[in-house]
Amino acid sequence: MVSKSIGIALGIALANCFGSSTSFALASFGVVTWxxxxxxLxxxxxxxxxxxxxxxxxxxFSEYLLSGQAPSIKEVNAEEPLFPDLLFLNFISANREQSDALSSEAKQPASEIEVRLQLGSxxxxxxxxxxxxLALFSLYKDEGYILxxxxxxxxxxxxxVRHKQDMLKSLFQVNYLYWLERNAGIESRGASNDCRQGGRLRISLEYVQREFNHVKMDSESVGWVTDGLIARPLLNRIRPVCEAV
Known part of the structure; x- marks a missing residue:
């Protein structure tokens, strides 16, 4: 309410000063808008x-995979771009401090995964x-998602039928898949091969099943809310009878 009153007063004052001058009106509009x-911002x-x-x-997750510790809320917020989906508008203002606590090896996966991730496929x-x-349904029979x-x-x-943390869990697996790809040189050889013993989907899922609760607890200990993932997935769903809707 106070800001609204100030805006009205400023508008009246500018109108009295500039009168009907179009150039002054445009200039004042630009300054006030800036x-x-x-x-x-x-x-x-x-x-x-x-x-x-x-x-x-x-x-x-990337920082956890590298260091074994979840980064703080302040460190992560300092690194998040203003426009994640518009790469040419991603910038951090000169007055904004960047976190040195997060390694470049953790920042790169976050940017690339953002582009490669498709939720609700x-x-x-x-x-x-x-x-x-069939290989995917067999591997993920006990999970609320398929990756x-x-x-x-x-x-x-x-x-x-799923749990609200399934999307967060799936993203943890995505980060581990990326880690396997970049650091261990284990790349995809097709879904059926990746689901077999020693395949990257099976390796990553087994790791996630062991470690997900640990990364959740570590994240919660520094203040993160881990109830689920804030995202807007596509509306497609997989039925238990293997039908997509």
Whole structure:
């Protein structure tokens, strides 16, 4: 209410000063708009978000995989770009401190996973044949999601019956898959091969089943809310009878 009153008073004062001058009106509009945007920017930067979206979660998980510790809320918020989906607008203002606590090896996966991740994929996005589909359903029979890699994309399929933490768990597996790819040189050889013993999907899922609760507890200990992933997946769902809707 106070800011609204100040704005009205400022508008009246400027109108009295500039009268009907178009050039002065445009100049004052530009200055006031810049001030307004700058204040919004500083307000946005002052907020310390405790929830996990795909980018923040990837930063947390990547750092955990590298150091064994979850980074703090302040460190992660300082690294998140203002426009995650618009790469040419991603910048950090000169007055904003960047965190030196997060390694570059943790920052790179977060940026790349953001581009490669597809939540709520259709079954046809993830598999090319019946053998791959059966292998995935067998591997993920006890999970609320199915994860596969197709043409460089991490395709996460959501089941109809699921837990609200399934998307967060699937993203942890995506981060470990990325780690296997970059640090161990284990790349995808097709869904059916990846689901077999020693395949990267099986290796990563077994790791996630062992470590997910640990990374959750470590994240919660530094203040993160790990109830689920803040995201807008596609509306596709996988039924228990292997039908995608």
């Amino acid at each position: 001030i307004h945007m700058y204040c919004n 500083k307000s946005h930067q002052s907020i310390q978000l405790k929830t996990l979206n795909p980018y923040r979660a990837s930063l947390v 259709k079954l046809s996005d993830a598999v090319n044949n019946k053998e791959d589909a 596969a890699e197709q043409e460089g994309k991490f395709c996460c399929l959501k089941k109809v």
